[in-house]
């Protein structure tokens with residue numbers, strides 16, 4: 497089902513989005529060489545609870561995971577790109593870390609993800625891959641607005657990722673979001689202009705370009721959740737929640 501939010505609900509979504517962005521920013525700034533993924537999960541849990549918000553993850557048990565998730569944030573290291581289950585691992589210099597967080601506040605959910613490099617080293621391929629997902633996300637947001645279609649967003653995202661030479665997986669992509677984290681419509685990371693669902697004010701979407709350096713194939717980790725690149729190559733992911741407005745799209749997951 498596609499949900500259209502009222503102006504009051506979109507206004508509450510801004511609070512949720514700011515919280516998600518603040519938690520991601522804080523977690524990023526605290527993360528150093530030696531930080532354990534389980535520490536990051538505890539920080540997220542504490543910040544969610546302190547804000548009086550609810551985790552969209554902890555009890556989540558969809559068909560694509562061995563539910564419930566049981567943690568508060570997704571932590572993907574290097575070849576782990578989606579649904580990274582936090583586990584006992586201390587980050588090393590140069591690790592490419594993806595944090596993905598969705599929470600609900602005042603009955604409205606928001607979802608965002610960032611990738612960054614831990615420590616001081618800056619492996620050029622990792623830097624390029626992260627930048628490609630960020631640029632694809634910006635292009636997707638720019639293509640969104642009333643009257644545009646999901647295919648316009650998918651096309652814009654896919655054009656950036658393909659131009660940078662990344663294969664694109666279409667099993668997982670963006671999605672509607674509102675009273676719950678995952679809703680229709682699906683927004684694939686590649687597609688055709690003019691196709692798909694027509695956007696209108698009050699629709700919220702999570703757009704999430706993600707890539708793997710040299711493959712489009714995922715494998716599931718023995719933990720039953722974490723999705724890794726089939727070749728073991730590095731991966732990156734950038735996500736924002738946006739709201740369609742009367743004249744464009746507003747990014748909901750921005751820090752205040």
Ligand code: MF3
Nearest residue numbers: 553556565579596598607704
């Ligand atoms: N937030 C993720 C997304 O971008 C979904 C994570 S599901 C989880 O759609 F169960 F792994 F947490």
Ligand code: CO
Nearest residue numbers: 607702704735
């Ligand atoms: Co999402």
